[in-house]
Amino acid sequence: MYLNCHTYYSLRYGTFSEVALLQLAQENQVAQLALTDINCTSAGLNFVRKAQELDIKPILGIDFRNGVEPCFVCIAKNNHGYLELNDYLSEHLHHKKDFPVRPPKFKNAYVIYPFETVLQHEITNFLEHEFIGISIADLRRLRFSRLIGLKDRLVVQQPVTFRNKRDFNAHRLLRAIDNNTLLSKLCVTEQADPEEKMFPIQNLAAAFSEYPFILENTERFMKACSIHFDFSKGRKPQNLKNYLGSQAEDERLLEKLCEEGLPYRYPEVGEDVRARLEKELDLIKQMGFVSYFLINWDIVSYARSRNFFHVGRGSGANSIVAYLLRITDVDPMELDLYFERFMNLYRANPPDFDIDFSHHDRPIMTQYIFERFEHVALLGTYVTFKWRGMVRELGKVFGLPKDEIDKLCDGNFKDARLDGVSSLVVKYTKLLEGMPNYLSIHAGGILISDKPLHWFSATHLPPKGYPTTHYDMVIAEDVGLYKFDILGQRGLSKIKECITILEEARPDEIAQWDIHDIKRFKNDPKINGLVRTAQCMGCFYVESPAMRMLLKKLQVANYLGLVAASSIIRPGVAKSGMMREYILRHRNPGRAEKLAHPVMLRIMPETYGVMVYQEDVIKVAHHFAGLDLGEADVLRRGMSGKFRSRAEFQRVEEKFISNCREKGYADTLIFEIWNQVASFAGYAFAKGHSASYAVESYQTLFLRAYFPLEYMVAVLNNGGGFYRSEFYIHEARMLGAIIHAPCINNSDARNRIYGKELYLGFMYLKELEVRVVDRILKERTVNGSYISLEDFLDRVLISIEQASILIRIDAFRFTGTNKHELLWKAHLYLTKNVKIDHPKLFRPKQQDFQIPKLHTTDLEQAFTQLELLGFCLCSPYDLLVEPPKNSTGCKDLERYLNRHIDIYGYIVTVKNTKTHKGKRMQFATLVDQQGAVFDTVLFPPVAAVYPFQGRGIYRFYGKVVSEFGFLSIEVVKMQKQDYVQDPRYADMKTSAKVFGKSKNPLAN
Template identity: 40%
Template sequence: MFLNAHSWFSFKYGILAPEALLEEAAKAGVRTLALTDIHNTAGIPDFVRLAANHSIRPVAGIEFRLGPRLLYIGLAKNNNGYQQLNELLSPHLLDGEALPDPSTVLGAATLCACDEAFFILPFSTPPRTLHPNERIGIKPAELTRLPFSPWAKRPKDLVALLPVTFRHNTGPGPGDFNSHRLLRTMAGNTLISLLPAEELADPADCFRSEEEVRHSYRDFPELLRNTEQLLEQCHIAFDGSDKTRKVFGKNTAEDRERLHRDTLEGLHRRYPNAAPKVLARMEHELDVIERMGFISYFLINQDIVRHAQHRGFFHVGRGSGANSLVAYCLGITDVDPIELNLYFERFISTARKKPPDFDIDFSWKDRDEVFKYVFDKYNDASSASGSAGFHAAQVATYTTFQWRGAVRELGKAVGLPPEEIDALSEGRSRYGGGKPSEQAGSGNLDKVAQAVVRYAKKLIGMPHQFGIHVGGIVITDRPVTHYGALFRPPKGFPVVQLSLLECEDLGLHKFDILSQRGLGHIRDAVEMVALTPGPSPKERGGMPLTPALSRGEGEMAECDVLVLRTCTVDPPGRHPLDIHNIAAFKQDPAIKELLRTGDTVGCFYVESPAMRMLLKKLRVEDYLTLVAASSIIRPGVAESGMMREYILRHNDPGRVKRAPKELLEIMPETYGVMVYQEDVLKVAHLYAGLDLEEADLLRRGMTARFRERPEFRAVQEKFFANCKAKGHPAGQPEEVWRQIESFASFSFAKGHSASYAVESYQSLWLKAHHPLEFMVAVANNFGGFYSLEFYLHEARRHGAVIEAPCVNVSEELCSLVRSGDQMIRRSDDQIMEMPAADSRAQELHTCTVDPLGRHDSIYLGLANIKSLTAETVQLLLHERRRHGPFLDLEDLLHRVPLPLEQARILVRAGALRFTGKSKPQLLWDLTLLHNPASVTADGDLFITKVEEPMLPELHHYPLADAYDELELLGFPLCDPFGLVEGGEGFMRRREGAKGAEGLTRRREGAKGAEGLTRRREGAKGAEGLTRRREGAKGAEGFTRRREDAKGAEGLTRRREGAKGAEGLTRRREGAKAGRVISCQLSVARATSDDLRRTTDNEQRATNNQQPTTILKHDMPHHIGKRVIMLGYMVHVKPASTRTGEWMSFGSFIDPAGELWDSTQFPSVAARFPFRGRGVYRLIGVVEEEFGHCSLRTQVVEKLPWKADPRYGSA
């Protein structure tokens, strides 16, 4: 009887999940139900799958609308009719084509062509002859008008139309209808008081009993008979069998021959002397692949990879597909499954019904090109075939309401002011977005706010729009529209209205074509290294670049200007570089050192603070341990406690012996700890006695959506029953189950971890042997864990000078300029030496290179300047490439039509410092010279010189540069500790540090000035980190004594009783206009002997004594002691404890430039929240675990910046 039911997939209209809709229908005694969501088919697969559980026969349909007006309701007679409905809707969603209007001849003919579907037209349809598949729907409220309508004379064309949107008829009171009203208000982006009535469903749109329906249509019983007859002709079913494209080439036989041939060729390439077990494994896999019907699936993936390789795109094949030897031989993956003893059945098994899937990563710059290849190959987008020609589409996701979003949308709908919405959605905590805020839970809310909170809870989990799967594509045998409608997001590739889970239920194999930044920075770094001229490492006496190693630190050759992807000269002496020679990388001692010490910033997947900490705790030096580390860092393993147990067993062989024998026998490689997804299969099969299909169902079922399915619950019950029958110790099965459950929070297949480890090795090799090219590439790919500033800090550690953008040197992004360059590039690609006699050219020359030729420089890109438009960047680069470098400000303004504000930004960013003038002088000149109308297309042969006026002395403050950089670049290029009040003591004194070379040179006026940080290599007898604090009269150190010394300066002034004392914080009471911070940390980077001296008192420091100020280097000598540490914030990660309290983990750079970590437990995190980037003073206790030291923080204090001198004192 019910032809027109809406689920919550009628976005911001329906409120019931498909299963809830079926439950309500069953309660009302409904035997047949049609799901007809508005322009949406996402709910159909679940609806069809679940209907049998409620003894309901499902009918699939779509409701077509024009704005709020109903056009018609389409009902599929069968699966082909369902495809016709999808093809009718898809052009509208793909390209915005108008839906057929049944009131026109053409529109009616279009509906008639969909001969395997019925169309229910509204009662308001003008009288005309209906086609055989058309009917007029009559609602109960329209029955009183029916006798007076021309349609009354044609009863055979009429059916009962009973829309369903709500559980029950609640009217205007609390319940489903109000939720619907609020959703419609959100959809219209209006206020609920202004919502038009036509936007709403009828409050009576709910299920009714059969008696109620027959009573409503008692005067027109033929309408009910017509409706029943129509529904009896509609059937829809999905059998779940393989729906992926069955043939790659011409036929199955050709595909089979090709797969065997290519696999055998790959086997000989991968294993020149293949052992019999390898051959046997290959034959076994090929047999399973053929029996399961996956030949075309492998060939399609191989084709995608080969196309990418032909285009020069890097890729990584990962996921469970890396468990396959055939995939390894075909080149889809680069992980040796024999070496790692990977479990093929994790990928494909005859016991598994679900399809496999490969995860193939490409660079974020290349992925869309791969997408285009796939869609061009498998889709025919010609107008003749329309959406029926689509055999490939992206997979959708559903964006659901969460607390913060629901409250904000509802608050706007009812007209709450923004501050109240903020209070309700976020509360006082910055981490309150995922659950009801403190304000929302209080009793101090008015009725409107209470309603917002109440309805927000109802909306949580409800889908309200489509998203796009990160990389999933389906390639189908039949048109994609056979399974769902298509829509087109802004990027332009078609997306099917199905999520991953529905695709699996329908038997659609998903191809994961993903993107990541790691491959982008590897490719860019390799290109830069390949352009580096000079003798090869072999000629230098080292290992060759192919197969592995490059020059060591400090051996960089001099070269011309080298800019990422913009070098116009073909440098001599290019070196072949094989970045895929992982076997050599595994033996590289430099890589082992980076792993063991956790010096992995910038390296793919191993750079986060948590991962660096784990590497040090495990003392990782080899590939297999890195593979394990890549998996146990995942939330699924880490949060269950298995990561800690793995670390303990890895470092203590005695603990391994005490591990449960049953699990140790199953997983000896991981010390009896479940680390990989394969371990779940092994434990479920060997420990709990489940068959492989049940074991795989258990592995897959650890998701919120799947865990509620009956088949999963049955497996859970069998798991415990089998464990009891096997006689496992009491409590052990429950603990094993808990560990398996943790994998719901994501874990990796072993092959997936192994693939990531391979990419990590590639990054590590580049960092170990070409650190500057590597860090420039990482900075230019925007996707690392840290900010650009910190990657530039890493480049400083490796000897680079970081330069502000320059219009004559910088490219769009960061670029590397090698030391010793004495040339300037002209527009005709010739190299000319700048003559010293030409003062203007000489000024230009000295900006472009280090005058002493000692440093490699990294120039920030013009696009790194905030507020500088992309148009301005391209104008500057285009003009410079055409006509050469700019000579001065006047030349720049004459050649490039810069708006005044854009020119001012360039001056303030330091991009015109090559002129030799200060910023105040340049800004004055700019005001006089700026006249965009005078710019010519090709430049004038003779330029009229503008007479420069006599200016008074214009003061320039170096500190002002830092504030300009903070505003325009987002971070200062100078030492940030020098920006803190009293911070002169934080930095190393340049005098007295014999031979020390700074990491950044002064940009103006100081020829040969030494930089702020020393180079890391070659400094035998390296400088220590601290001086004696006490006992040496006149000795300078990090802190002076804070107490009992009249007039003494310290890190904080005493908060009470110390009138006029200066310290790190102002007195919180009674200190009118008190000054902050008088820190004289005099020699933060003093000479080695000074910094390594300590006193007996310092060594005997306890928590009851004055804490010692230390640097990261000193932490191992102060374990268990209360200390003070200064740090420039790099990153703070919030985390939630098991009790729901918030804590945080911090990463900081100390005054010596080294990275250290801190932990803030809930009490400290709540009392001392971090307040943005800057320099902090932390007091806490040094803790050590497996060689890694960190600070358990007790007090956090942010140190204020110095005042900007241009605006007076603070």
């Protein structure tokens, strides 16, 4: 009898989930009900899925409103009706159109006009599919209304928005947030009626007892409605079924492509390769995933035709078919990748391909997919209310001052000390926490469906301009829609730009190499030497301090070692305590045999009986605990957190434990293994995924090894990486580059390299307007280099403020004139008060002004660079008030092993973390006086007394320690060193004395 029910996907209006709605229906003996969220269909699919489990008949519809003003409620008779409603809603959402008084005539959907709406708009002449909704509150007015005569058109429309008073309070807060107003000023018309509740079915029938025909109409109405989506274990994929015309054609094409790929990937095709290929092809055909592979092949083939770089990641990298189709560059035979992680008969969902493109190329690839295929949409996701956001919103709703809101956001308070209003803010955050706030876009998920996407939900149109579903990836997979992940990645942009630079500057040298020839890279001693010594600055994810430390501890010197390290570095392995154990077993032959459980060692000999990859969860669950492969995969997926609360995951967890007990394992062993699985699986990589990352790492390491300066320029031009730009510039200097500040004739917007001369781009001058840079470069391209400041000012339309930035950074140093003199000239030639809005037709004769002789010190220039670039191009050690009292550096660490050292370091990065007891500690990476990098650790007692005070140089006193051969300093005490006073605001003579000519390799 309930035809108008809302969930919290009626965004900033509803107050509970679709599951809670169904549970509420059960409590009130309601056997069928309609979900009709306001202008949203996010909950529809999961509502149908859960209703089947709870033996409730689901009906789907939409509550169409302009703002909060009700227009009409539409109910789908069947799936085709749901498609009609989703088409209609999507058209209005995409074009931001208001809904009219009456909708179009739907073929497979009913329309219910609220009683008040009919009266207000004087709607008459109802069509066969149109009805009038009567709520309990409307009954007192119905008997006096002309509508009482339309007996066959009246149905029960008792809205359901709340369960209790608590929900109503949450609703009012949501409405205040949505209207950006104080709760005390929230208009009643912006709120729902407090009586929009669900009553036991007997009570509802009793309320309408005087009008039995209304109940009969409603019952007949609901019986005529039926909606079905297949959520069964054996459901068929809903993705595009056939890439060509039929399944047979698709299968022939897939076989043909694999045969064509064999000579490229395997010059000598062995029986093992043939057997693996046949096994995979049989299973792909059997499970109906042929078109899924062909669509991915189509996408990467188009990318190659455009010379776009891509990396195929995810569990699909475990597939030889994917390798032959060049979706991935990972050889599953070489790595013995676990086939059952990729696909098995128990696993309903297909292998997962994450295809990374350059962040420049990804938009083009997305557009191609939308144009190439018919039924395409981006995958949605929900942004939920989180603590800080809720506190800010509720603080405004309750009228708290900004400074008090800021204090609450930090979370450093005691409930007992809060005033009344602040207490209310904290109290009501618990009401809203986890509710969806607004719809957003999945990071890279694209759906390509056999049916129109509106068969499953409406779509909205975010700023990206592509239709986006109202549901997320979990629900999509439940109904058989499997996403194609098209992701943007700056690492590939770096590779592409570096090769572009080389093709222009050193074409003969780069022509000798193929960036996809990974087998050649794997065996290159120069590249493996960089891995062994952890000289990986700028090289994808292996450049971080943690990864550099792990490479040394594991003594990694080849591709296979890097594959393992890629997954070992993930939080789960460290959290379970198995990272340290893995290192110990790796470095101490025989330890695994002594300590590992025989079953664990047998199923994971390559990793010494330690779980490292996602596949290991499946192996342990299958071989150690006796779960079938489908249950093992539920366990793996459940550990990611997306399914952890689901009943199927709970059942598998219980079976894992009971099976182990039946096998006779002791509880201590069972729970030790279970805890490792629980802490590890959600953060681990599939082995194929780790291998894909290692492939890209080797591509970057190749460029770093053979073309280091060009590669560093590409890194800088694509946003750097783990570190600030300053340190990639420092690395380029250490690799032999001569660094120049931006130059009006040699610099572009981005960095440029001429042999070993690296000219910084105008991009670092944050206050320099983009349009000014465009004018400078365009004029230079058309009419040649600038010969003087006067020539520049004549040719480029520029304000004195913008010209001053260029002069101060010494971009006109080619003139040989001191920049202070140039600033005088610029001020004389340009006037602040007269705005020139067009270029000069004729160059005026410039008067030759007599300007006093001025001079600039190197120290002054360093501070100007600090201000304009964010870093200086000299050594930061040259800016100290007191020069370092020693020259101790990274080179001396081994000599000081287990002894205390006094050393200076310039901060590269600081990582704040907490111990198991919640105490703060820090890891810091620094550059010494010779330009080498070293690492320090500050344990809680030291971190509490000696906090880092921002960027700069620190003097450390601490003990040099070694863990698995990796040297670091356990800090005992430290002190930040003072820079000299900025000479631009101090006595120039005094400052100049401090600044001597540096012999430090950090300086030019």
